[in-house]
Amino acid sequence: MNNPERPTFDQELAASLSRGRAVAVPGFADRVVEAVRGERRRRVVIRWSSAATAAAACFVAILTLSTPTEESLNRQTLALVARDESVQFADLLGAADDLSLLSPAIEKPSVVEVLNAPGS
Amino acid sequence: MAQEEPTLPDDEDDKRLMALVAQGDDDALRLLVHRHHARLVGYLRGEVGSQATAEELAMEVFIRLHRAASRWRPEAKLSTYLIHIAHNLVLNEWRRRGRKPTTALEFAAEPGDASQQSARRVAELDEAFQRAIAQLPTEQRTAILLVVQQELPYEDIAAIMGVPVSSVKTWIHRARARLRELLKDFYADE
Numbered sequence: 001m002n003n004p005e006r007p008t009f010d011q012e013l014a015a016s017l018s019r020g021r022a023v024a025v026p027g028f029a030d031r032v033v034e035a036v037r038g039e040r041r042r043r044v045v046i047r048w049s050s051a052a053t054a055a056a057a058c059f060v061a062i063l064t065l066s067t068p069t070e071e072s073l074n075r076q077t078l079a080l081v082a083r084d085e086s087v088q089f090a091d092l093l094g095a096a097d098d099l100s101l102l103s104p105a106i107e108k109p110s111v112v113e114v115l116n117a118p119g120s
Numbered sequence: 121m122a123q124e125e126p127t128l129p130d131d132e133d134d135k136r137l138m139a140l141v142a143q144g145d146d147d148a149l150r151l152l153v154h155r156h157h158a159r160l161v162g163y164l165r166g167e168v169g170s171q172a173t174a175e176e177l178a179m180e181v182f183i184r185l186h187r188a189a190s191r192w193r194p195e196a197k198l199s200t201y202l203i204h205i206a207h208n209l210v211l212n213e214w215r216r217r218g219r220k221p222t223t224a225l226e227f228a229a230e231p232g233d234a235s236q237q238s239a240r241r242v243a244e245l246d247e248a249f250q251r252a253i254a255q256l257p258t259e260q261r262t263a264i265l266l267v268v269q270q271e272l273p274y275e276d277i278a279a280i281m282g283v284p285v286s287s288v289k290t291w292i293h294r295a296r297a298r299l300r301e302l303l304k305d306f307y308a309d310e
Contacts, residue, residue, distance in 0.1 A: 009300055009307050016249040017269035020166055022158035025175060029153035032182045033146050039183060 130155075134198040142189040152198070153182050159270065160202055166265045167210045169254050177213065181205045196279065203270065204280045207262060214258065245306065252302040260295035263288050 007015070140148035157178055164174035184205050253261055266277045278285045300307065
C-alpha cells in the first residue's frame, strides 16, 4: 500500500524536472547581443569584399574585352610572328636537325626531267 | 499608489519585440533573450547534461533567431519556436558527437528551506532522475522533458519534433515506464 505522505513517482519526477526548468544565466543576454554584433560585422566585411571582388572582375573584363584598334592589331600580329613558338620549341629541343633525318629520302626530279615528262 | 503601466500579453510583446529585432534593434533582442533564455537553458541542460554545452547551444539558438527575424511569422508562440530550433541543434550535436549522453551531471538541487536530510534526499533523487533520463532514447528524453519539465501541450511537442501526437504519447508512456524501471530501487515499495 502506498504511503500517503510519500510523494509518488510521477510527483517526484515532475518535482525533480521542474527544479531544472529554468536556469537563469547572469549576463547571458549581453553575451548574445555581443555575438550578434560580431556576426553582423563579419557579414558587412564579407559583403564589401564580395563587392570589391566583383568590381575588380568587371574592371579586368572591361580592359580585356575593349575593341582593339587597327594599330594595336598590327602590333599584336608582329609580336606573334616575332615569337614563333614552334621555332622556339624546336630550337629548345635541338630537334630541327634531327627531324631532317626522319624525313623520307626522296630524290627530287631534275628540271629537265620535269619538262620532258609526258603531258607537260 | 503607483499606477502600473498596462502590459501586453507575453505573446503580443514577443511579436512586437521580434519586429524590432528584424529592424536591427539590439535592445529588443536583449529583452527577448532575457525573457526566454532561462527556460531554454533549462531544457538544453536536461537534454545534454552539461551547463556549458547548454549555454553554447542556447547562444546559437538566439543567433539563429536573430538571422531569421525578418522571415519569422508568428504562427506559433516564440517560446515554442525557440525550443524547436534548440531541438534541431541537439539532434545535430548528437550526430556530431556520434553518441548519446550516457551520464547526467552537474545537477545540484538547491536545498531551499528544507532540512539537511531532506535536502540530501532531494539531491540524490535529482541526480538519479538525471542519470535515468540521460539513458533514455533521444525521442523519449525530449518528449518527457518537454511535457513534464517545460509543461508543453502534446500538440506543441508534436510540432517541435515533427511527428504525430500519437508518437509523442507513445514515447512519453515508454519514457515513464523506463524511468520507473531504472529507478525501481527508489520506489521499491510503491
